[in-house]
Amino acid sequence: MRTLNFFISFFGLVLVTEISAQSNLTEGNSKWTLSTSFQVTGGNYFYNESSTLYFLYGGIRYQNENFSLYSYIPVVAQNRPGFTQSGMMIIPTGRESAEGGEGNGGMMNGGNLHGGNNSVNQTSMMNSEISLGDFYLYGSYQLFNEMNNPIDLYFTPGIKFPTASSSSGIGTGKFDYSLSANVRRSIESFVLLAEAGFIKFGDPDGIDYKNPFTYGIGLGKFISENGNSILLYFLSYTSILDNYEPPRQLSLGFNFKLNRTMVLSLIGSKGLSNYSPNFSFSAGLNFGL
Secondary structure, three states, X not given: OOEEEEEXXXXXXXXXXXXXXXXXXXXXXXEEEEEXXXXXXXXXXXXXXXXXXEEEEEEEEEEOOOEEEEEEEEEEEEOOOOEEEEOOEEXXXXXXXXXXXXXOXXXXXXXXXXXXXXXXXXXXXXOOEEEEOOEEEEEEEEEEOOOOOOOEEEEEEEEEEOOOOHHHOOOOOXXXXXXXXXXXXXXXXXXXXXXXXXXXXXXXXXXOOOOOEEEEEEEEEEOOOOOOEEEEXXXXXXXXXXXXXXXXXXXXXXXXXXXXXXXXXEEEEEEOOOOOOOEEEEEEEEEEO
């Protein structure tokens, strides 16, 4: 049976997401997949100047009939540090604005978001930096499948390890934990997707994040017999910080099966709130072993 998997564990985002068309797996067989991708994301958020981040990801996934384990880590280049990843989202961590004060930094207190210390100073923001990002590990267990039930149902726990230094501006230096439930229903060549989840953020110095609920809905379609597919997906969080809109974005992804073991993925995203990037684009390859 053909399947379309949507992994919250890719392209942090925002969308900081991966969409992949997956080969058939027969009962008892396992599969390893290597992935690499490049992503660029940018926007003003609530700051006066634009911020652009570049991600080069490397990942590996193991999957058998009902269980999968996926991990990835990016190398990050940024022109204005002060952001962290959260699944498919890029979340501002707060940083000094050029002039400081409300309206220039977005409810800053002494140049810091919600007050407190900020290790990224104005001088470092003027220069591009390249650093290692956080390491993500996700598991996925399929409780129901469409062979015997009306839907596919997955439970996906995840953990973010703080391998990115908080002083680089791309990490909080804290662990994050997540849990989501994902539902999928196939109708001929179409696939309906929905998810609901929860994220426990680690709070860096000076910032008190709310722990958001997440929810998403999508529509996918296979566009060829060999498994090429397209997916439109909406993802939103509840509020993370007081007085700021929740992160929301709409993504459109394409998967092209180049051969029996290789899939090319192209994803474009548009932020739908001022706490989200204006845009994100990524291209990646998955290699079946």
